[in-house]
Structures are given as structure tokens and as C-alpha cells.
Amino acid sequence: MQYVIIGNSAAGVSAAEVLRKADAECDITIVSEEEYRVYNRPLIARYMGGEIAEEKLWYRPDRFYEDKRIHLYKDTQAVRIDPKEKYIFLSNDDRLPYDRLLLATGAQPFVPPMEGLESHPNFHTFLELKDAKLVKESVSEETEAAILGAGLIGLEVAEELRHYTKQAVHVVELAPRLLPTICNTAASEILKQAMEAEGVVFHLENTVTRVEGSRLHLKDGTVLPSKVFIAAVGIRANVKLAQTAEIEINRGIVVNSRMETSASDIYAAGDVITTVDPVTGKPAAISLWSAAYAQGQCAGKNMAGQSTDYSPVPMVNDIAFFGVHVISALASNIEDPEARIYEQRWDDEYRRVAVKEGRLLGLLAISSGEKASGVTKKFRKALSEKSISQELLDDLLAVGE
Template identity: 30%
Template sequence: MSESGQPEQPDFAKGVALSALDEGVPLSGSIDGGAAIMVRKGADVFVVGAECTHYHGPLAEGLVVGETIRCPWHHACFSLRTGEAIRAPAFDSLPRWRVEEVDGKIFARERLAAPMTKPAPTRAPKKIVIVGAGAAGFAAAHRLRAEGYDGALEMIGADLLAPYDRPNLSKDYLAGSAPPEWLPLREPAWYHDNGVVLHLGRQATALDVSQKLLTLDDGSSVGFDALLLATGADPVRLPIPGADRPNVFYLRQLADADRIAAACGGASRAAVVGASFIGLEVAASLRTRGLAVDVIAPEAVPMARILGPELGAHIQRLHESHGVVFHLEDTVTEIGDGALTLKSGAAVAADFVVIGIGVRPNLSLAERAGLAVDKGVLVDEYLATSAPGVYAAGDIARWPDRITGERIRVEHWVVAERQGQTAARNILGFNERFDAAPFFWSQHYDQTISYVGHAPQWDRCEVSGDPASGDCAVAYWRGARKLAVATLGRDLDSLRAEAAFEKALG
């Protein structure tokens, strides 16, 4: 036993009895002075690093599915055999070690080299262009190079910055606990070294699918052999008097988060319009900075439409316990100098305002190009649009989802990344269906909600556990079909729900 009273973790270099390994259950240990896990699957035993390469989640608490292990925090998926990050939000491989069995014991030997670079795909497009430098765009570019694609690759992004971690903007970064250097998805050298040409601060204004030509807002043209549209979404603007004041903010880009953080410096009170996930994450971050926060929203219970009344009420109480004041079943009619006027007639004092009432997919380029569009860019199960050689992914893509049996469009970071990865493989000819169950997480103070599936409408929800205890799961049903599962403090249950959805689709 260690001094803390916990069992000492084995040194894998000194060997572990094979009989001590339960099938598919990660065993925590160490090797070369670092943390590692050992996993037995059938006749094979694997030793890989113990931390997810995304946000350092503890893989020992994750789920083994086949020859993969999934992170309990944000559902990244790794190959146990190669260490490769095969599903976002992780992109870097796990370290791994050669194992050897001697007299019924498993020993971890030398660390293995990273997997060999894959050979260039045959008959790949000579030039691939990605419009959008967010989650889907970066994930596609990364996967193209990871698959060995060695052709010309260009990305066009409206943001002035190379791809960065947008979910962090409303969470730790806005709260002041995550430094700017945590945000880039890759250092600038990665794009140079991997031959990814970035056109930043640029927008594509026209797309000629027959000529395979893009026109940019500076008048230049970019040709392509294959194209991925990942233009994302823009915040919905609040059409009321005063919404254009300089102390009114929307949060979509890093520059927006920096402006909000700067406004905190001379402020004591802030108002958040909208009790969306983004809105309430912003509220939590502003409370962490010490500001008084009021939230104004039209619903009776925050997020009840998505999470159900029990979990929605818990989130409201959680925020109230941290000092947030809610003005529910009310709307803002005017933003004045230092105060907001509500429909109820009440006034809410605020030094600045953050509006989070949703986003709208950026479909203008696809519409002008004549692509099939209906509440999103219509794609098939391979994420191909109505135009040959043109794919779409992320916030704009509306795809046939086999969980709901309907076409859906989802505005979640991890979904966008995974769609970017699938689209990239299909551009290279892999003919791979996008069948991943949608997943997102939302952070509120010290509690994280994980949500798997998609339930835009449901007729009943089943609650297991007590949200107030920080330990519960909620399943959302429409008739006899389970559409989604939300969990609080039950990371393994969330992973199991994801695996169950995938198995049902398989």
C-alpha cells in the first residue's frame, strides 16, 4: 500500500501477472517513470499512455470497445494496437510499448515508434480546398495528411487566426483560467511542415461547381479538384434598440472572447441574454471573474426543451447557488445606457451585455452555387453534396441520421470534427458512412454535462439518479426509440450509451 492508503500501481516494466488482467478493463500502472495503462483483449495485451491527448482525460476510467479505448471526458477514441487517435476531439497518438509474456507475466519493454506514415492514396484529387478553418476544416486537413495525401491542400478561413479550440472560449478561457497558448489546435509550423496553405481573413464569395473554381472576397480565384464546405454558423443577432451599442457582445471568435474579458476589467455587473449552453457557460465564467450576472430568457426552465425539466431545473439551481439571477419567461425590449428594459417592465442594470440566443448556419455560398439546401446543406450518408466532388461538414451539413431516422443538422464541435474526418476519407475514396452518434459536453462551474445522441423532440425522459447529487443519467425517448442520453457525473455511462447507439447502427 502507498502512504495515501491506495494500492500501489504496478511498474509494467517489472511485469504483471496475466491472471490479474480482466478482459477489456484498463489497469493503471507506470513505465519509464510515466503513467500508462495495460489492457487485455483476447490473446493480445496492450500498453499505452494513460492520458488522453486532447485534455489529459484519465483513460483508465474510459471504455474499451473492440481494440479501441475511449476517453471518459470528451469521447476521443484511440487504437490500442497502434496508439493512433482515430476519432476526434483528440488528434495526437498515444505513446505505446512493446509487450512480452514470460512465465505467465506480461512485461512492457521498449517504447515503440510512432506508426509509419501511410502511403499516398491512389487516384486522389490533385488539389483539395477546404472553405472554413474551424473544427470541421482543421479535422479534415489533419486527416487528409494522416491518410498520406500528398497533393495540394488549401484552407480558406474568415477568422484572422489559424484553427483554435473554440469550445474553450466560453469556458476556461473566458473565466481566465486557460492561457491563450492552450487554444491553437496546431502550432504555425505544422501547417508549413504539412504543406497546408492558409488563406486567413478571407471569405469565399462565389463557387462555380462546374468550373471547380472559388472566388474570394479580395477578387482572387482558387481552383480545386475536390472541395469541402465547412463555413460554420454565425450568431443570431438580437433585433432590438440598443443591440448595436459598443458594450453589447456576441461570442463566436477568439477576438470576441478577448473583448468580453477586457470589458470585465472595469465592470461590476453583466447581463446575459439567452439561457443557451453558450449563454450559461458565459454566465459561469463571468461569475468566476467576480461579476454580478443576470440572465434573461423566455423559457420557464433553462434548457428544459433539450435536457428535460429535472436536469434543466438543476442547472438553474446550480447557477443560482453561485449568485446568478434569472429573469425567466421574459425578453429584452431595449438595451440602454447601463440597463436593459424587459418586456415585463423590469429593468436590469448591466455594464455590458453578452447575447447568446443561437446561431444560424452560413449557407449563402452553397445557395448561390445552386447546391441542394434545406435548413442546411443537404448531404448523403457520405457527406457528399448534390454537386460532384463537393462535400459539406459541420454546422452547415444536414445529413440522414440513423438514430432519429431523420435528416438532422447539429451545431456541436465534436460532431463537426468527426464529420471533417469522415469527409476527408471520402474525398480520398474510402466510401465511409458518417454514423457517429452526436456528442457534446457543457461545463458549468465544477459540473460537466455529457450528451450523446440527438433528441430535438421527445415525448418522455427517464431519470436515473438525482441531479442535485451531481450523479444522474437522463434518457430521452420518442415512442419506442431512444434518441439521446445526458449524464452528470457518469462518464462511463455516457461512453456506454455512445457505444450502444453505434452498435444499433452497425
Template identity: 30%
Template sequence: MSRSCAPGRAATARREAFGETNSTSNEEIALTAHPTRFVIIGNGAAGTYAAEQLRKLDAAAEIVMIDDEPYTLYNRVSLPRYLRGVLLEQRVYVRDMEWHTKNRIDLRLETKVDQVNFDEKTVHMEPGGEISYDRLLIATGGRPNPLRAPGAEGAPYLFNFQYFDEAKGMVARIPESKVAVVLGGSFIGYELTEAFAHRGLETHWLMRGPWFLRRALDQEGGKVITLLAQDAGVHLHYDEAIDRLERSNGQLKVIGTKGFTATADMVGVGLGLTMNIDIFEGTGLETNVGVKTNEFLETNMPDVWSAGDVAEFYDVVSQRHHRMGTWDNSLNHGRHVAKNMLGAKEPYIEVPTYASGMFNSNISVMGVTTEEEPDAEAVVEVEYEPRNYKRLFFLGDKLVGAILVGKMKGRKKVLELISSRTPIEDRRKVFELLALPELPPKAPAATPE
């Protein structure tokens, strides 16, 4: 029997079994004698931090993690710095096999899950056969969308930027390269562009839209990003895409849809992600772009939760379902969902945020923008010469999101206003509030002697 992913489900009692005592109930004795088996599909940030939290809260639990990559957890946020050449490979790893062994977490790498039976509560692996679960976490993440253009399939030196192996391939190729082409108008496209330019390559950045983050930034914001990119020596090509690739003496000739041509040593592609939910087709699991959950990260299937990039969860702050494809969200999801998998009933409450460098500046995206909520109305403040930009998004009298480029002053105030849902009559007054100095932390009260 399935259950609804709608918000507001009633609370249930939390059950924990940490060993038998004189007051241990029969149920606790049974749980201790037969430890709960938690199966986690995916060993990214959400899966690994969920496993870590489960072990902290339940010493007797049996924890199995399954992933098709050959690596233990590595920090995807660190891959751009690794690509830039400012971070050593070993610093990208977050956990090693010794950590998993010490914490009695059965990690099965290079293992693909090809079927889940929610009625029988089993997961089928290749290789490895079938394993049963008591409680299941789906943290499968997403895979990069490939470039679909003539000449792209099997082309050498054509890279996405989602996996460690892809980053390693680019790092190996950079010393032999002079020219790089990047396609993609989102953060993956930016990260590739910035890394190639930092490495001294002649870098061409192609975007299919009229400016960077075209669904969230307006023309003024797009101009600020253009100026920052040009300051870094990047060649920008808007309203342009790759029509086809041709192999030429160990290089790739890139032919654009609007007249762009270049012979490149490397081509990077950032065209978004497709969530890994194919194996759940026809199972009754509720999916949309990702796996639908309520605010407790529960799916519509009994004893099944979802977390991380793939979780399309009900957000009690924005009062809508959405995904948050950031490292911090995945980490926090993992720690939070573990408590609920052990019987807690706590809603996940967090304003979605993403912060990144932007060439020699910074960008921060908070809450909901017009990309997720087209009906949101925006007010803007821009300074081209210092390259500063603020765009605030409102639904009615509530601030629901913001984008800051350049100075990050006021970021904490923005998050407070979004999370508190404070009514705002004069929208432009928020800019004045953000310009006020941050209050210093209160000094601790003196302890009487």
C-alpha cells in the same frame, strides 16, 4: 449533374497516388503528375483536421484553405476558460502558420468566399479572385444570431460568444465591470453566465423560456440547473427577454419584456447560430438548416463534401439527418471526411455527445433528445440535494438519448446502449444498470517466456 444525399449509396474504389513505382498504373502516373487540388472553405476544427488528414494520406496533394477570420485554428471549447481568466491567450491556439507551411497547406486568412460554381468547379474569393478545385470541402460553420432589439445595433459592450475577437473584447472589459447581463437559455448563455459569475460580477441570466434547455430538460431538470446557478450566486430571470437597450454614461441600461431592468457594464448574448450557407443559394446544393449530406458526408454535388457544424448529415445511429455543433464532432468529421475525399466510402458512425461543466457540476448530453425528436418518450431520476439528474429518451424499445447532470457514472453504458440499439423492455431498469460499478479494464495476457 447532382446526386442524392439519401443514405445507402454504393461503394466505389479508393484511389491513392503516393509516387511512381514499377507497378504504377497510367492513372496513378497521371494523378502524381497532376496532384489533386483540395479546396477547403473554413479553417475551423473540421477544415483544419481534414487538411491534416489529407496531407498524411496524400503527400502530393495540393491543399488550399480559405477563411475570413484573421486567425489560424483556435479551440472554441477553450474560450470559456479564457474568458474565466484561467487560460492564457496563447494556449487557445491549436495551430500556427509555421504548422501550415511545414505541411504545405496554403492557408488564406481574411479571405471571403462569395461564390461557388459547382458546374465549373470554381470558388471565387474576395480578395484573391477565382480558384479551381478537384474536390471541395464545405466547412463554413455558423455565425451567431444578433440581438434584435431597439438600441442593440452598434451598442458598446454588447457581445456574442462565437469568435476569438469577441472573447478578447470581453476579457478587456471585465476589469472595468461590476454588473453583467446575459440573454440565452442554451450552452452559450450558460458559458457567458458562468464566466462572469466566476470573475465576481453581479450576473443576471435572462432566459426566454421557463428553464435552461427547455426543449430537452423537463421541469425537474430545470430546477436542478436553477439550484446550481443559485449556488454560484447567479440571479435568474425566466420567461424574460431584452425589450430594448439604452446607453447611459458608458453603460447599457437593459429593459426587459416582463419588468426586468438593470444598468450593466457588459451584456452577453447567446441566441443560437445561423449556418453559413447563404452563398450556396440558387446553386442546386441541397441545404436545409445546414448543408445536407449522406452518411459519407457527401453532398448532392459531385466531388463536394461537407463537415463540422454546417453539415446536416445522415446519422446511421439515429437514422435521421441532423447537425452536431460540438468541437469533438467537427474534429472527427474532418478526419473522417478526408478519407472519403480520397476515395474511401466509410459512413460516419458516432453517437452525438456534448459534455460541459455546469457551474460547480457537470452536464452531458448524448444521442437524440426531445429537442431533435419531439416524439421521444422520457423517464427521469432526480436528486435535488446532491444536484443529480438523469433523463433517458426512448423511441419504442430503443434508448436514443440521455442527459446527465451531476454524477457522470454510467455515461459509457449509455453510449453503448444507444450505439448498439439494444432492445429494452423495462425502461427504468436502465437506471439500475447505470448505478452498477464500471468493470475494470482487462489486464493484458501474460507473454510466455
């Protein structure tokens, strides 16, 4: 059996591990556009900021591919699929036959149109290790930096840049608040104040309309100097390869519960797929490392002939900026008119619980220091409960220990 996996991150590697465990004699090939072995992508901002050394990035050891007998094409692009003859065509003119194929091509950064962007001397996106290396090489104590986007990546980069430069770091965001897909206004304001105290300047409900060299012109007329300019607006599923096989697309690749696409013997997993939001029941792109890993495992099992359905496991996400933790689960900032919203706010602490018909719809907290770990534990416990009692609700809204 010949298995080919396009993509060398969480989904692709987890699928390869499952396939090797299921079949000791099969052929496994991974094709990667990047020049590196698999690394922990969520850690690249911390690497850029000098918090962790490069050796801490590697997700699997040097001998991983050799030990698992995986043939790895590095720095190689898969350009076309022939689903009838079952071949993958590569940028190096090789073609790979496959019996079953996994598309784990991930996502690519979205860069909104900006007049004159090509004139900026040091513009970057921030999704891959090569991006982190380029930014790391570009900054110093006197670097004037600007970031477009106040989502998770934008705020992570802002914090790490402040570890380098003595200058204020400017963040431009079209939405009226930070982390607009995770936080509501109250939570965003607490985080904003904490980050402003650390030298991050926010330009909300704003965008970059024109670039003149290292000068950024904003919608409101502000002009920002920027030796380094980073776009962290969001990502889009990398579906270009799937389109060559006429696979069904709905923003991302459409898969069933077995990670099967509309094409026979072709599977997909990770950031490239469209899945179903467990709260709203609507199509959604869920870009989480842990979700991609689990989807890859599911795909690998089904590719190996083990019938397995993927069932999303609710997870608590905890990410900190300058020691302020944003803790969320499910649809954290949901605004369902039929839901009951419970909130508590203290000076630098915030809790929000959304409940509908006795069922949790969303959990959100802003917390600091030792309290944060207690909140995370409470949220995880709450996700395991079938219904929400008054005692549990009170505990979720309490400031914590």
C-alpha cells in the same frame, strides 16, 4: 489534384489531414475568415474567464500548415463559387481553381431583432476567439453584465464572467428553463439553483425588447443595467457561400452519407450541414466539435477517392457549470408518448432514462463532484449495449459512486 477547403476549424483541418495522408503530392488550400490558426473553439469561454492561457487554445502547433504543406489564406473571405468552371473567388480578388472543394464554413451567431441595439456601447456575440478577446478586454470587478440566452454558450459565459465581476450576472431566456434543448424542467431547476447560489440571476420566459444605451428593457418591464451585453441565443448555418453555387439547402447544406452536396465535386462538413438525428430520424443540426471533426475526416476520405459513409457515433456530453455537471446522450429531454421515462431525483442529483422498445432514446443526469465521472462511464457503457436490461436500467438510475 487541387483541393480547396473553406473553413479552418475542426471539420476543415481534419479533412486536410486526411487529404495529405492520402496524397503526398496534392495541393491543399484552406481559406479562413479569421486571423488565427486553428484553435479549440469550445475553450474560448474558459480563456475569456482566465481559466486557461491563450497558448492552450491552439489546436495544432505553429508549424502545422508548413509541415502539412497547406497554403492558408487568413483573414480572407470566399465570396462566390463558380461550380461550372470550378473556381472560388476571394475577397482579396484572388480566384482559386479546385478539383474538389469542401465547404466547412461553420455557423454564425443569431441575433434576434431588438429596438435600439446599435445604441449599446459594448454589445458582443460569442462564437469566435475575437469575441472572447473583446469581452475579456471589457470586463472588470465592477462590470454589470447581461446575457441573452441560457443555452450552453450563455451559461458558460455567465460562469466565466463571475470570475471577473463582483456584480450579479443576469441571464435572459425566452424558454421556461435553462438549456432547453438538453434539459427538462427537473434537471434545469437543480442547475438553476446551483448557479443562482454563485451570483447568476435568471429572467426566464423573458426577452430584451428594447435597448437604450447600456439599459436593457425586458418584456416583463424589468430594466437591467449592462456595461457588457452578450447575445448567445443560438447559431445558424453559414450557407451564404453555398447559395452562390445553388447548392441544396435545408436550414444547413444538405449532404449525403459521403458528405457530398448536390453540386458535383463539392462536399460539406461541420456546423454548416444538415444531418439526420440518429434518434428521431429527422433533419437536424448537430453542433459538436467531435462530430465536425469526424465529418471532416469522412469528407476528406471521399474527396481523396476512398468511398466512405459517415455513421454518427452516439456520444456522451459532459459539461460543468460551477462544478455541477450536465451529462447527456442521444435525445436527452425527449418527450415521446410511446417511450417509457424513468427518473430519480435526490437533493442535487438527477437521472433520467428514456426507453422505447428496449432501445435507449435519451440519457440525462445532473451530478456533482466525484459522482459525475462515474455517471459518464455508465452512460458510455449503456450506449454500447444493444438492449436495456433491468440491471442496466437500475445502474443508470443509481446515484453513482
